[in-house]
Amino acid sequence: SLNDLYAKNGWKDALPPVMLQFLQQDDTFFSTPINMHRQNWVWANKAVFDKAGIAIPTSWDELIASAEKLKAIGVTPIAMSDESWQIEELFESMLIDVNGPDFYKKAAIDLDETALSSPEMIKTFELLGKVRGLHDAGFTGRDWAAATNLVANGQAGMQIMGDWAKGEFLAKGMKPGADFLCFPTPTATPNYKFVFDTFGGFKIKNADIEKGQDAVAEAIMDPEVQKKFNLIKGSIPARLDVPMDDFDDCAKRSFSDRVAAIKNNAIYGSLTDGFAVEPRFSGVFQDVVGKFFVTDMSAEDAVKSLVDGINNAR
Template sequence: MQTLGAITLACAALVAGQNARAGEIEVLHWWTSGGEAKAAAALKLTLQKSGHRWKDFAVAGGGGDSAMTVLKSRVVSGNAPSAAQIKGPSLQEWAQEGVLANMDDVAQAEKWDELLPKVVSDIMKYKGHYVAAPVNVHRVNWLWVNPAALKKANAKAPTTWDEFFTTAEALKKAGIIPLAHGGQNWQDFTTFESVALGVGGAEFYKKALVQLDPATISGPTMTKVLETFKKVKGYTDKNAPGRDWNLATAMVIKGEAAMQLMGDWAKGEFIAAGKTPGTDFLCVPAPGTAKAYTFNVDSFAMFKLKDPANIAAQKELAKEIMAPAFQETFNLYKGSIPVRLGMKMDKFDDCAKTSAKDFVDTAKSGSLVPSIAHGMAVPSAVEGAIKDSVSQFWNDDKMSVADAQGKLAAAAKTR
């Protein structure tokens, strides 16, 4: 029979062993409000359940600019966090600096290559090796519609840009603002890329706005895109400059405006206002883009660590991010859809179910394309220059389409 002292020593050894295995993971993110904060808390709880410690490193600011400034100073000083919310080509830019960790062992064990569309998994890799774990998918090319406003104008939800202008004219005559818009360069470009996709199609979009092909940017299809884009502005209101996106969404919720071109984070505003998809509001693909999908994928880059316990915690975090339970919980909070293919969608609303189906279909057809407006397609310097050129055209009524096309071509050469 064991003595009490022996049992106590055995228990102490067991606890010590567990503590030795437990690591700490510091996670930099900017999910600090509403559903985003709930989503971040779900990730924290998931990691803690596996016995590791979570150190929250939240930096407020919806676009993440402040967080990236803080991250740069931490990395330069040799004190990088375990994981940071980074996405798109910025992942490759950080990897080139030699500061990101190789996650291939986790990815292979969990079969990430089979669970992700190739266009997404390629973004998570540097020179063929995983350096980040994807969390979710936001569809950007949505048109949000107030059906009651359309009914007042005896108009219908548009499926093409020609139909959009017909509907917009009817709304204008009924005294309703056709399109709610916020005057910030990323909002201008969210509209622009949906016009480009709807007018030119997925192959044009990829050549012009992902591959930055000079001939395509200077060609006749881009001329038509810019003409259509400028025509859209005529159906926004004069108070749009400087307006935040959620205030534009509120205009649609209240029926002051009938439509908004915005990613599916707008759905959270409708839901928070007690509105029901399909009844109080409609989510339809932006005109002309029903068979295409612009995506914005949030992801966590994993930085190189030295402590074995912290490395184990980091790998556990990467594993849990892609696990079905977390993918469901997180995305129900965030308003996005799981990035992991083959997930059950019975707990999700109709907008999310449509998004998930279209995500799979467009991945197969080759019309799943990265959003430039949301940092998924081109290096940050090029993205900034292109956004600025498009916003200049949007805001300057005297600028010709030819001048705008020239500015866009010059911006695409930024390196």
């Protein structure tokens, strides 16, 4: 239990409320978070966007329409993979952007069957279908970082991926705003999709080891440690009180958008990374979305498979 440390250091009040459910069991804190990643980002090559005359899109339809301009200059519109989790990241961003945070909660977290089988869900699959063919022929089995590299070197225009991708750009010496663009997936209902990394401690009957566990927890929650770690990784501090002066504009945008999303109850965990539902349910989403993307399955059939799979997993 880290309850004494949480109470002594005021950690509970320093963290986004939505995080707390993942850090405790039966009112016992056992884990400390080092960061928060935003999952619903678009990463774009600025030189490619400028050459193609593309402005930052304000809707998914605009984003998809920009593909023709990218094709015209010989650039792959979207760097993708056929890996189901990468496709699911794309799908769940569409799910919340097109239908709003309340619908996302009903469908992806509450697993409400009415929402899962709704016209809104069919519309989301139809939108995902429009992205078919906007990738290059070599997308089979591609690692996410390899897809990021295609954007970095100008072979692809965009990638939809969490902000761990930013670490790849930074490692190449690229600068946000000058060499690459970062903007949230487009929506009329602003939202924030998150994942984060934590360190937990096991129960061990050894006073010296327990002291070490406490020391690790306090180091992880140290504001300076959170600052330095996240400057490298591309994410933002888990803590809400870490100064953002030294961070780049992408991180500052992520931080300010998180504050707004907390206020507006529009911050939700990612399906892909286990922050929305249990793996038995998120696995169904991943399987259906992955199959839909690489076949000619219809949106209606995809929704039926999704509902049947979720009900079987219940």
